[in-house]
Amino acid sequence: MANNNEFLEFNNAMKLYELDIFTLGKMADEIRQKKFGKKVFFNSNRHINPTNECADICKFCGFSAHRKNKNPYTLSQEEIFKEAQKAIEIGALELHIVGAHNPKLDLKWYLELFSNLKAKFPQIHLKALTAAEVNYISKLANKSYQEVLELMAESGVDSMPGGGAEIFDEKIRDYICKGKVDSKTWLDIHGYWHTLGKKSNATMLFGHVESREHRIDHLLRLQKQQEKSGGFNAFIPLVYQKENNFLKVEKFPSGQEILKTLAISRIILENIPHIKAYWATLGMNLAIVAQEFGADDIDGTIQKEAIQSASGSKSANGILKEEIISQIKDAGFIPVERDSLYNEIQTY
Ligand code: SF4
Numbered sequence: 001m002a003n004n005n006e007f008l009e010f011n012n013a014m015k016l017y018e019l020d021i022f023t024l025g026k027m028a029d030e031i032r033q034k035k036f037g038k039k040v041f042f043n044s045n046r047h048i049n050p051t052n053e054c055a056d057i058c059k060f061c062g063f064s065a066h067r068k069n070k071n072p073y074t075l076s077q078e079e080i081f082k083e084a085q086k087a088i089e090i091g092a093l094e095l096h097i098v099g100a101h102n103p104k105l106d107l108k109w110y111l112e113l114f115s116n117l118k119a120k121f122p123q124i125h126l127k128a129l130t131a132a133e134v135n136y137i138s139k140l141a142n143k144s145y146q147e148v149l150e151l152m153a154e155s156g157v158d159s160m161p162g163g164g165a166e167i168f169d170e171k172i173r174d175y176i177c178k179g180k181v182d183s184k185t186w187l188d189i190h191g192y193w194h195t196l197g198k199k200s201n202a203t204m205l206f207g208h209v210e211s212r213e214h215r216i217d218h219l220l221r222l223q224k225q226q227e228k229s230g231g232f233n234a235f236i237p238l239v240y241q242k243e244n245n246f247l248k249v250e251k252f253p254s255g256q257e258i259l260k261t262l263a264i265s266r267i268i269l270e271n272i273p274h275i276k277a278y279w280a281t282l283g284m285n286l287a288i289v290a291q292e293f294g295a296d297d298i299d300g301t302i303q304k305e306a307i308q309s310a311s312g313s314k315s316a317n318g319i320l321k322e323e324i325i326s327q328i329k330d331a332g333f334i335p336v337e338r339d340s341l342y343n344e345i346q347t348y
Contacts, residue, residue: 006220013216016264021256021293028263028294031270036296039347040333041274042324043300043340045094045127046087050075050113052306054100055136058166058177060208062244062311064100069244069310074102077113081120087303088121091321094300094340097128098161107141107148111155118156125158125340131189132164135181145189153196159340160193162201162236168221169214176209176247187225194231199341202232202272206261207240207253215261219268226271233342234274234297237265239281241311255286259293266294274342280313284323288331297338298324 016024051074054064065072075083084095095117099105114126129137129152138148167173168183181189190200202225204218226232239258242249253261266275276297277290287298302318321337325348328335335348 010216010220013220013264013268014213016267017212017216017260021260021263024260024263024267025293028266029292031266032275032291032294032296035273038332038334039296039336040291040328040331041297041336041338041342042321042328043094043338044091044321045096045300045340046084046092046303047096047098047306048075048080048083048087048304049306050080050097050099051102051105052100052310053102053104055103056101056177056179057246058180059247060166060176060205060240060245060311062241063306074104077109077116080113081116083304084117084121084124088124090303092124092301092303093345094125094127096161097126098130098133098163101133101136103140107137107143107151110137111151114152114155114157126156127159127161127340128152128157130161130163131186132181134160134189135185145185146192149189149193149196153198157198159198159233160190160200162203162232162234165203165218165222166205167210167214168218169210172210172214183221187221190231191225191229194229199231199233201234201236201276203236203238204265205238205240207258208247208249216264216268219265223269223271226269230271232272234276235265235269235272236276236278236299237261238278241281241313243311245311255289258282258286259290262290262295263293279319283314284319284327288327288333291328291331291333298328300324 052063052065053072053074134145134148138145165186166177193200202222206215274297275295276299277287277295278299279287301321325335337345339345
């Protein structure tokens with residue numbers, strides 16, 4: 001802790017976990033209702049994961065090709081264009097492109113991919129590259145991350161996803177994903193992206209070896225970054241998926257602990273507009289319940305997903321838009337289809 005105020009802030013935030021789930025839910029719901037009433041946002045998107053061949057070995061990862069997942073792949077640009085074409089034909093408005101740290105895919109490859117995608121499909125929103133990937137690709141190209149971010153923007157990337165944040169605490173980070181972008185650089189990359197007038201999201205991977213203290217520390221660091229650069233659209237607390245990885249986790253969080261964490265995120269991150277209950281890691285049922293605990297978004301149709309599903313999530317084939325709409329309505333909320341920047345497209 002840097003000073004007395006930060007110490008007080010941290011302790012007060014920690015006390016939120018001592019409240020019962022209904023009190024916390026009510027506090028979070030008041031903020032949510034003030035911002036968005038009974039709206040629940042979703043979008044029509046498509047995840048494309050160009051490669052799972054990775055130079056890093058994060059202990060929690062079931063996606064990258066390793067001895068528990070012997071299925072290395074790297075898509076060609078032609079294959080990606082075909083996937084994008086199909087996705088757009090069935091209604092995707094956003095391509096969400098994230099993958100592994102593959103030394104064969106350099107900066108030039110990515111910039112070509114983005115500008116070709118934009119040339120072929122000018123209407124699509126390109127959400128691409130986590131801050132961890134930006135950091136990796138910058139080092140590979142021997143360029144600063146600032147230069148890489150500027151080139152990404154010039155090549156048509158519209159916004160950045162929030163992955164790679166994991167847990168900011170340096171000791172936990174070192175244990176679960178040593179070698180990956182450090183916490184300060186993750187925040188600086190998003191900060192610089194925001195100075196280019198662009199938006200991004202932020203995540204936190206929880207429910208593994210971290211403690212409540214580490215989660216609060218993570219949320220407070222994000223709150224401060226948002227005060228400085230202001231470009232985070234949504235915060236996405238990702239629940240750890242337990243299959244096919246090397247992290248030895250003995251105790252998994254209960255539904256109550258997950259909902260408390262979502263509610264606390266809403267309370268601490270009042271300066272980030274949206275809290276997303278990402279159905280791919282929560283399951284659709286809990287993602288809908290989370291709307292009573294501060295969340296206002298469940299992500300989207302996804303169509304195809306390789307990262308969370310590699311570790312046990314039931315998200316490999318996405319979900320139909322009609323199913324999302326019916327689940328949201330059934331829970332007494334108003335389904336609102338949005339674009340990637342939260343402009344409202346249609347209310348159902
Ligand atoms: S989480 Fe990302 S960087 Fe880490 S091993 Fe998996 S693919 Fe590689």
